[in-house]
Amino acid sequence: MSQPILEIKNLHAGVEGKQILKGVDLTINAGEVHAIMGPNGSGKSTLAAVLAGRDGYEVAEGQVLYCGKDLLEMDPEERAREGVFLAFQYPIEIPGVNTTYFLKAALNEIRKHKGLSELDAVEFIELVKEKMKILHLPEDCLKRSVNDGFSGGEKKRNEIFQMAVLEPKLAILDETDSGLDIDALKVVSEGVNKLKRPDNAQFVITHYQRLLNYIIPDYVHVLFDGRVVKSGGKELALELEERGYESLVGHELQPA
Amino acid sequence: MKETDPYLAKFDELIAPTAGRHPSWVFPLRKAGIARFAELGFPTLKDEDWRFTNVAPLAKLPFKPVFGANTDGVAAKAPGRFTFADLNGPRLVFVDGHFAKEVSTIPSLAKGLKLGSLATAVVSDSAFLEKHLGRYVGTEKNAFASLNTAFFQDGAFIHVPADVAVREPIQLLFISTVRETGATTHPRNLIIAEKQSRLTVIESYVRTVDASYFTNAVTELVVGDDAVVEHVKFQDESREAFHIATVHGQFGRHSRVNAHSFALGARLSRNSIHVNLAGEGLECILNGLYLTKGEQLADHHMIVEHARPHCASHEYFNGILDDKSKGVFHGRILVQQVAQKTDAKQTNKNILLSDEAAVDTKPQLEIYADDVKCTHGATVGQLDDDAIYYLRSRGIGLETARQMLIHAFAGEIIDRVKCDPAREELDKLVWERLEANPHVAEKR
Numbered sequence: 085m086s087q088p089i090l091e092i093k094n095l096h097a098g099v100e101g102k103q104i105l106k107g108v109d110l111t112i113n114a115g116e117v118h119a120i121m122g123p124n125g126s127g128k129s130t131l132a133a134v135l136a137g138r139d140g141y142e143v144a145e146g147q148v149l150y151c152g153k154d155l156l157e158m159d160p161e162e163r164a165r166e167g168v169f170l171a172f173q174y175p176i177e178i179p180g181v182n183t184t185y186f187l188k189a190a191l192n193e194i195r196k197h198k199g200l201s202e203l204d205a206v207e208f209i210e211l212v213k214e215k216m217k218i219l220h221l222p223e224d225c226l227k228r229s230v231n232d233g234f235s236g237g238e239k240k241r242n243e244i245f246q247m248a249v250l251e252p253k254l255a256i257l258d259e260t261d262s263g264l265d266i267d268a269l270k271v272v273s274e275g276v277n278k279l280k281r282p283d284n285a286q287f288v289i290t291h292y293q294r295l296l297n298y299i300i301p302d303y304v305h306v307l308f309d310g311r312v313v314k315s316g317g318k319e320l321a322l323e324l325e326e327r328g329y330e331s332l333v334g335h336e337l338q339p340a
Numbered sequence: 341m342k343e344t345d346p347y348l349a350k351f352d353e354l355i356a357p358t359a360g361r362h363p364s365w366v367f368p369l370r371k372a373g374i375a376r377f378a379e380l381g382f383p384t385l386k387d388e389d390w391r392f393t394n395v396a397p398l399a400k401l402p403f404k405p406v407f408g409a410n411t412d413g414v415a416a417k418a419p420g421r422f423t424f425a426d427l428n429g430p431r432l433v434f435v436d437g438h439f440a441k442e443v444s445t446i447p448s449l450a451k452g453l454k455l456g457s458l459a460t461a462v463v464s465d466s467a468f469l470e471k472h473l474g475r476y477v478g479t480e481k482n483a484f485a486s487l488n489t490a491f492f493q494d495g496a497f498i499h500v501p502a503d504v505a506v507r508e509p510i511q512l513l514f515i516s517t518v519r520e521t522g523a524t525t526h527p528r529n530l531i532i533a534e535k536q537s538r539l540t541v542i543e544s545y546v547r548t549v550d551a552s553y554f555t556n557a558v559t560e561l562v563v564g565d566d567a568v569v570e571h572v573k574f575q576d577e578s579r580e581a582f583h584i585a586t587v588h589g590q591f592g593r594h595s596r597v598n599a600h601s602f603a604l605g606a607r608l609s610r611n612s613i614h615v616n617l618a619g620e621g622l623e624c625i626l627n628g629l630y631l632t633k634g635e636q637l638a639d640h641h642m643i644v645e646h647a648r649p650h651c652a653s654h655e656y657f658n659g660i661l662d663d664k665s666k667g668v669f670h671g672r673i674l675v676q677q678v679a680q681k682t683d684a685k686q687t688n689k690n691i692l693l694s695d696e697a698a699v700d701t702k703p704q705l706e707i708y709a710d711d712v713k714c715t716h717g718a719t720v721g722q723l724d725d726d727a728i729y730y731l732r733s734r735g736i737g738l739e740t741a742r743q744m745l746i747h748a749f750a751g752e753i754i755d756r757v758k759c760d761p762a763r764e765e766l767d768k769l770v771w772e773r774l775e776a777n778p779h780v781a782e783k784r
Contacts, residue, residue, distance in 0.1 A: 164735035176730040180748025190734035
């Protein structure tokens, strides 16, 4: 077995002095899809933010290794260049920054980092056209400013489209299903599934089981009060759906 | 001695003796100008329209109006080296406020289109100019426009007849070349686009020297019914110079007017833009960008007067301010009682690259009609941290992310310029200026 893509060890983290993650342990290997589920306030978004290097989150204890390297030491752009991608729960609108220009700059930064040649405009457009088909994105999205005036569904598709272009080793999908109708959800999930490869991994953060009907995880973890309280196969998601978090975690938490 | 005395003396000495050389209507116009200037004097901070812009340093300059142009400096530099040099189309070059025919380009013109020196037109088209020159710009409260009217020597005269579409942009290039402190020019432009005509004018103010000269310009822009006009004013004067410009627009029914102001240079610049929406159903965009650093001050003072129903006016002004520089935005929207269904929008956004930079922004709505839509908004702040984070999370470095966002902020304004080659050149030029500024990339 080669080195894991992500190893989270005893991670304690919080924001504004409030402790939110209280010892998370989790390992993700290449080729795997992991889902982490949990009720509101369990720490899902904090976990995504800490992994992606968002400002303002303090790590009190523990370690996160990405392909053996200390992830928490890296700036957000370094993480991205190393192959970590966060699909935002609320993608940011950036008026005036053209989507094509932005994405080409991002891809070339990543390619430079990998020691690959930068793509010129023609090569980039070819690549992008191919990737757009996966997400059924209208071409004019590329001509518009980043997420500016996009509908909720378009924003989420645009996130996965960026993921398709940047080809991360580790994709973290933060509540990608929120705000999507069923058709958009299918398109987005299909996109994610097509991007799955033996050498990459996907980490799906979600509140609802619904998304996991389309993105089938290999492992499901339940996050509650800042800790992973239960891990299992995909059937765990269904169990949660039927019985709810309360019964499950209530039972699990008693011995502690 | 009063501050205005030297101006009156110069008028008596230099302008009054020339009265006989021009058609008889010209001198009374000038005389009224100097009289009004004498009454008004230089504005002070107590004047509501000048609350944030102190012109005392300008009033203290020795007044040395420039008569006659020496084109040697320009010939040596070649007008081809100034901004918009690569644009096709006619270009009128003015050196220190005087038409320089030998360095201007006037290709064959559409039938009936008049384009040339205002000084020449005052004589050759005397009857027409008498009807129009100085008939639009309000001098009652505008000391600088009054001063210009008293002293103007030359400028551009453009008259586009009805139904004529001028395809290529017309460039008016004003070049300051005089090193003398207090050297003053009074460029005066009269632009008339008759009904259903189309016109793009690019009015730029540049220099070959860095000196404390003073440019005091007035442009009257008259747009007829159903005409489509774009006016780009570009100011890149010496960082020691004073630039005061009055643009007065009078727009007809169903016309479409885009008026842009790019203020990059000058120690102190002031654009007083007064547009009179005088016909029903017209749409007007006032759009501007100011970049300041050092101790520069850039002031935009707008009066948008909705005088007829169903008109739309949109004002968009963005500023990027560094060091100890200052921006001023004063946007007055006046909706007269008859102007029902007015749609007036105003935004002023500012990014401060330094803790010492400052902006005074002041909307002023005066609405006498009851069925109108008027909105205004102003922001002063730093770059959006969420946007920076988003870009970084895709692999883009912090410095590049900041540059992208500032470029985008300037781009919002530049993108509204419809004339493609002018827009591309502005984009390139503004970007070069921003890129050369280390505070754009640096986190402060």
